[in-house]
Amino acid sequence: xIKNAENIIVGISIGDLNGIGSEVxxxxxxxxxxxxxxxxxxxxxxxxxxxxxxxxxxxxxxHGIDKLDQVVPGKLNVLNVWKEGVDxxxxxxxxxxxxxxxxxxxxxxxxLKEDLVDVLVTAPINKYNIQSEDFKFPGHTDYLDQELEGxxxxxxxxxxxxxxxxxxxxxxxEVTSRLTEDLIVKKINTVKQSLIKDFSINNxxxxxxxxxxxxxxxxxxxxxxxxxxxxxxxKMFDKGTxxxxxxxxxxxxxxxxxxxxxxxxxTYHDQGLVPFKTxxxxxxxxxxxxxxxxRTSPDHGTAYDIAGKGMADFNSFKEAVYLAIDVYRSRIQHxxxxxxxxxxxxx
Numbered sequence: 001x002i003k004n005a006e007n008i009i010v011g012i013s014i015g016d017l018n019g020i021g022s023e024v025x026x027x028x029x030x031x032x033x034x035x036x037x038x039x040x041x042x043x044x045x046x047x048x049x050x051x052x053x054x055x056x057x058x059x060x061x062x063h064g065i066d067k068l069d070q071v072v073p074g075k076l077n078v079l080n081v082w083k084e085g086v087d088x089x090x091x092x093x094x095x096x097x098x099x100x101x102x103x104x105x106x107x108x109x110x111x112l113k114e115d116l117v118d119v120l121v122t123a124p125i126n127k128y129n130i131q132s133e134d135f136k137f138p139g140h141t142d143y144l145d146q147e148l149e150g151x152x153x154x155x156x157x158x159x160x161x162x163x164x165x166x167x168x169x170x171x172x173x174e175v176t177s178r179l180t181e182d183l184i185v186k187k188i189n190t191v192k193q194s195l196i197k198d199f200s201i202n203n204x205x206x207x208x209x210x211x212x213x214x215x216x217x218x219x220x221x222x223x224x225x226x227x228x229x230x231x232x233x234x235k236m237f238d239k240g241t242x243x244x245x246x247x248x249x250x251x252x253x254x255x256x257x258x259x260x261x262x263x264x265x266x267t268y269h270d271q272g273l274v275p276f277k278t279x280x281x282x283x284x285x286x287x288x289x290x291x292x293x294x295r296t297s298p299d300h301g302t303a304y305d306i307a308g309k310g311m312a313d314f315n316s317f318k319e320a321v322y323l324a325i326d327v328y329r330s331r332i333q334h335x336x337x338x339x340x341x342x343x344x345x346x347x
Contacts, residue, residue, distance in 0.1 A: 007039060007073060008118050008325055013105040014044040015123030018090050018097050019302025020312035022052045025123055027314035028321060029076045030060045038325055039073045041065075041117060043108040044100075046078040048086055056310050068116045081107045090308035098129030105140065109147055112293050119294040119324040123317070124302045139169070140297065141288055148291040153190045155263075155289040156273065156299060157323060158280035162199075162263040163272045164191045164289070166208075175268045176224060179211065184232045188243055191263050194289035197334045198327045203242060204262040208233055210246035211267045229267075253279065282313055285320045287327065294327045296320040 015021030026049070029040060042049065046064030053060065063075035071077050081103050088097070105125070111117045127139050137143040145152035156163045166187050167178050188206060195204035211229065212222035219226055229246045236243050247257065249266070253275040258264050266272025276284060277299060284299035298316035306312055 008037075008328060009071065009116075010038045010040045010321060010324060011108045011111055011117030011120045012040055012042045013108040013120065013122045014042060014049075014101065015104070016097060016101050016126045016129070016302045017044075017048065017052075017086060017088055018092055018094055019124055019126070019304055019307050020300075021123030021125075021302065022049060023056055023307070023310070023312045024298065024314040024317040026053055026056065026058050026060050027312070028318045030058055034318070034321070035074050035076065038321065039071060039075075039077070040321075041068065041071055041077045041079055041111075043079050043081050043104040043111070045080050045082055045086070048088070049078055051088075055308060068111060079107070091304040091306075093126055093129055093304070095129045098126060099132065101125045102130050102132070102135045105143070106135075109144065112295075113147060119296070119328050121317070121320050121324050122295065122297040124298065124300060126302050140295070141168075144288060144291060144295055148293050150291040151186060151190055152291055153187060153194075153289045155191070155194060155287045156276045156280075156284055157287050158276070158284040158319070160262075161258065161276065161279060162195075163276045164263055164265045165269060165272050166265060166267045168269055170268065172268065176211070179224065179228060179267065181228065181232050184208075184229065185236065187265060188233075188236060188241065190290040191265060192241060192243075195262050198287075198289065198294075198330050199262075200330050200333065201262050205260070206241070206243045207247055207252070207258070207261040207264045208243060208245035209249040209252060209264065209266045209271060213250065214248050215246050283315050283319050285316065285323045287323060294324050294331070296324045296327075 012025055028034060046062055049062055060076055063072055063077050064080060065077055066080050086100055108120055112120045122140050141152050154165050154168045167175050170178055191206055192204055195201045210225040212225055215225040216222040225246045233243050233245055249271050252258060286297045286299050288295045298320050300316055
């Protein structure tokens, strides 16, 4: 049965406390109408968030709890993941603060796995100060890929603009060696299944961008597009997947061609994220497709330069909450639609 809106529990990991994560979270729920859309639970400590709230002169009420069975709908719940105080130096990279970012994230992920929260929205972390003997992952996505079943794929979303990646946080000189037929097929299938289950698009059209300038100009500027990417796309198209390309990346977005497709897959990070962030105007969301659970995050980082100044734009975080709820509902509706209406009786 589909939950009532306010009963969808949104777990929130607090991110780097010296950055703008706390600010955008608190500002999002300053509007009490958000509490009619979901029941938020921030994994942090109520005392430190109260301090940050006073510093920013916000009025949102915080409801501190020590166990998840104490969650109250209609409140901004804060689960006390730790009890001790944390010394903050807003705008500064601090390894100790990074430890608390991971305490929050690991606790929130555990709750997600155990169905104690329905979706996870992660505030920005600093990928350098989170590293330790206990946490050796480049970021959120790699840890979630280990903890949750599936194949994680970075999927940037803003309304009907959806951009996925064949390779994500990979040095540019390693992109070509990472591209294989198996990888391309896997990533396209992940995008296709996400469009069907998470966005309720029954027969999605997917565009793939070429690796080289002008898709190699017939092999003059590289042969990967003609010898690897195009044959894979044709093979998948012939088997029923509506995938097209490769398309020259330089004019694809400026010409408006992206509007004709349900998703675009770029071959490497900046090829996809530069046009996405140019078009999304600070309202983009990073959605991790391909996992058994729903996770979203804003499309920005810790923004140390404006931390604690009350200047942070919270729209991307708010959109991340909206998208998490929408995807959660779409998955339930998809399961209802495809399940066998005639249950087989056990003998």
